[in-house]
Amino acid sequence: MFGDWHQLWVIISTPDNIPIVAMLGLVPFFTWYAFHNMLANDRLIAQLEADPQLARTHHRTTYPYNSRWERELHTNPFLMRKELLAAIIITIILMVWALTLNAPLEEPANASVTMNPAKAPWYFLGLQEMLEYFDPWIAGVIVPTLIIVGLMAIPFIDANPLGNGYYTYHQRRHAVWTFLIGFEGLWLVLVCIGTFIRGPGFMWYWPTQTWDPDRVEFNVNRNLDQIFGINGNWLVHILPASLRPEAVIIARALFGIIPMVVYGIAAALFIHWICMRTEYSRTVYRKMSILQTVTMYIFLITMLFVPVTIFLRLVFRIKYIWETPWFSI
Amino acid sequence: MADQKDANGRKTGVLEDLKEKSREFGEIVKTKTQEQLEELKKPQETQLYRSIFRIKHDEDPRNRALSTLNNLFFHIHPAKVNRDATRYGYTWGLGGITFYLFIVLVFTGVMLMFYYHPTKVQAFRDILYLENDVPFGRLLRNMHRWAAHLMVMAVWLHMFRVFMSGSYKRPREFNWCVGVLLMVLTLLLSFTGYLLPDDQLGFWAVTVGTNMARATPLLGHQGPFGPQLGMTPYNDVRFALLGGSIVDANALLRAYIWHCIAIPLIASVFMGVHFWRVRKDGGISGPSPVMLEAETKA
Ligand code: HEM
Numbered sequence: 335m336f337g338d339w340h341q342l343w344v345i346i347s348t349p350d351n352i353p354i355v356a357m358l359g360l361v362p363f364f365t366w367y368a369f370h371n372m373l374a375n376d377r378l379i380a381q382l383e384a385d386p387q388l389a390r391t392h393h394r395t396t397y398p399y400n401s402r403w404e405r406e407l408h409t410n411p412f413l414m415r416k417e418l419l420a421a422i423i424i425t426i427i428l429m430v431w432a433l434t435l436n437a438p439l440e441e442p443a444n445a446s447v448t449m450n451p452a453k454a455p456w457y458f459l460g461l462q463e464m465l466e467y468f469d470p471w472i473a474g475v476i477v478p479t480l481i482i483v484g485l486m487a488i489p490f491i492d493a494n495p496l497g498n499g500y501y502t503y504h505q506r507r508h509a510v511w512t513f514l515i516g517f518e519g520l521w522l523v524l525v526c527i528g529t530f531i532r533g534p535g536f537m538w539y540w541p542t543q544t545w546d547p548d549r550v551e552f553n554v555n556r557n558l559d560q561i562f563g564i565n566g567n568w569l570v571h572i573l574p575a576s577l578r579p580e581a582v583i584i585a586r587a588l589f590g591i592i593p594m595v596v597y598g599i600a601a602a603l604f605i606h607w608i609c610m611r612t613e614y615s616r617t618v619y620r621k622m623s624i625l626q627t628v629t630m631y632i633f634l635i636t637m638l639f640v641p642v643t644i645f646l647r648l649v650f651r652i653k654y655i656w657e658t659p660w661f662s663i
Numbered sequence: 664m665a666d667q668k669d670a671n672g673r674k675t676g677v678l679e680d681l682k683e684k685s686r687e688f689g690e691i692v693k694t695k696t697q698e699q700l701e702e703l704k705k706p707q708e709t710q711l712y713r714s715i716f717r718i719k720h721d722e723d724p725r726n727r728a729l730s731t732l733n734n735l736f737f738h739i740h741p742a743k744v745n746r747d748a749t750r751y752g753y754t755w756g757l758g759g760i761t762f763y764l765f766i767v768l769v770f771t772g773v774m775l776m777f778y779y780h781p782t783k784v785q786a787f788r789d790i791l792y793l794e795n796d797v798p799f800g801r802l803l804r805n806m807h808r809w810a811a812h813l814m815v816m817a818v819w820l821h822m823f824r825v826f827m828s829g830s831y832k833r834p835r836e837f838n839w840c841v842g843v844l845l846m847v848l849t850l851l852l853s854f855t856g857y858l859l860p861d862d863q864l865g866f867w868a869v870t871v872g873t874n875m876a877r878a879t880p881l882l883g884h885q886g887p888f889g890p891q892l893g894m895t896p897y898n899d900v901r902f903a904l905l906g907g908s909i910v911d912a913n914a915l916l917r918a919y920i921w922h923c924i925a926i927p928l929i930a931s932v933f934m935g936v937h938f939w940r941v942r943k944d945g946g947i948s949g950p951s952p953v954m955l956e957a958e959t960k961a
Pocket residue numbers: 754756757758759760761762765818821822825830831835838839840841842843845846849934937941946947948949
């Protein structure tokens with residue numbers, strides 16, 4: 335049932351989905367615009383690095399410059415009129431939007447009639463999408479907490495003094511990529527999957543595939559330990575008699591530690607490799623305190639774990655990597 | 664009253680006297696009116712204007728600066744700004760736009776409150792009433808809804824530009840953290856408002872959302888170590904959020920109070936801190952002169 339363009343149109347034109355549809359245009363635009371500014375500065379930087387004489391006298395921005403111009407302008411009117419203009423433009427956009435599209439209103443709330451799909455507002459669909467891959471306490475509590483704390487930690491981890499208050503790519507490649515991966519590659523992509531891909535039962539529907547509320551999906555997901563056939567057979571022989579009935583569970587819990595540790599080491603090595611790639615990034619890296627380094631590793635390793643899990647689930651249908659009686663990942 | 668004689672010996676009476684006086688009076692009114700109409704062309708010089716704005720309006724730099732500094736609303740700005748910092752190209756105007764949307768939301772939100780009762784009986788009907796009977800009620804509701812979405816978009820894009828321009832670096836680390844909290848508050852504002860129409864959309868979104876709270880470690884009755892700590896559906900963190908074990912009348916009231924009073928207040932305080940810190944950290948971070956690798960202290 336592909337090629338159902340009407341279905342796609344229904345999703346795109348749902349009033350509450352307009353923002354994310356708009357973001358599909360806005361985010362690429364602002365990304366392009368940021369890079370446009372970055373590369374302009376980077377060209378200037380390259381020029382100044384090649385010519386120390388020029389570096390001594392240059393005004394060091396890419397904007398028009400004249401030594402006779404005043405360095406500062408009066409806020410009134412030079413800044414205020416721009417703020418006024420921005421406010422007017424936003425008001426017009428908002429007015430047009432409010433006149434042409436109505437805010438949605440469904441049937442009155444009814445606990446006995448389930449909405450299908452029952453979706454959070456678009457800005458939380460990234461988290462709801464996480465629920466597909468992680469247990470609720472991870473998706474709903476740990477992940478948001480880590481995102482908030484991780485964001486707040488950024489200024490304290492980033493020891494690179496360059497690029498403070500001007501756009502540059504070459505001077506802060508790692509920071510730029512980390513943010514692009516986190517914000518666009520993960521957060522916004524998950525929001526888009528939640529919005530455009532997930533249909534009834536929060537199941538996966540490709541664009542233009544018809545939503546079918548009666549569709550049933552047979553759950554073929556397996557744990558990693560099942561793939562490896564962990565059954566605790568040999569563990570029975572070493573365990574004390576009282577624990578023997580639990581042998582399978584214990585074997586699984588122990589087995590799960592292996593892939594987690596392997597992943598952690600692999601990710602750490604990957605991050606280390608990236609940090610050591612250029613002379614400048616090595617300098618910055620060496621300057622970091624132990625606390626900074628450890629925090630950075632913890633957050634980056636955790637962040638990269640998300641796409642790894644999603645990949646394992648979507649491609650290899652793996653449910654849990656590490657299952658224990660208390661929590662499963 | 665004795666008869667009077669004028670210079671020519673003619674008798675003048677009360678009538679002539681009155682005529683003369685009223686002519687003089689007319690002259691005075693005419694010149695005064697002319698003068699004052701002339702003054703109206705310069706409203707800045709009137710007593711009324713000065714009493715409000717507290718400044719002379721002379722065209723000199725000092726008064727330009729004072730027009731910003733002496734005004735409660737404008738004095739969050741410095742008197743002068745870096746010439747290139749006024750470019751949209753650097754800040755993309757997004758922090759200001761976010762703030763403007765917040766003001767729009769407060770304004771339309773207060774208007775909506777005139778028509779809305781946070782009760783199971785009335786909430787949904789109030790929305791229908793707003794949409795169909797209240798003059799401009801539908802426009803009001805639409806504007807509030809879309810401004811909320813726009814604010815979420817603007818806050819993310821603002822964060823994006825702050826990151827890409829490296830504006831979180833020293834000395835602005837703390838203001839970045841305040842910003843992160845503001846973003847969380849913005850999302851929570853939007854989310855708590857989602858329940859208020861009391862329709863299926865809001866009900867199920869909030870049900871899905873708060874069900875996650877069940878699984879909070881330690882504090883949820885289905886979370887790791889929750890049951891061991893005595894958590895049940897009737898005393899865990901989800902119960903606290905909803906004021907009950909299901910999304911119902913108490914949840915509606917709680918969402919209403921968070922949405923209309925508590926979070927806007929908290930967010931306003933944080934915005935105050937945010938703007939104050941922008942100034943204290945030396946104003947907008949740039950566009951600063953580019954630095955070279957060779958100039959950093961290794
Ligand atoms: C309700 C939400 C917010 C409002 C109303 C707001 C408002 C503003 C305004 C008006 C400015 C002045 C410069 C500009 O317009 O870009 C600013 C600067 C700043 N904002 Fe926000 N902001 C919000 C959220 C955030 C968030 C989510 C972050 C980051 C996570 C953030 C971090 C910063 C930083 C670091 C600056 C200083 C930037 C510089 O000096 O160039 N803000 N904010």
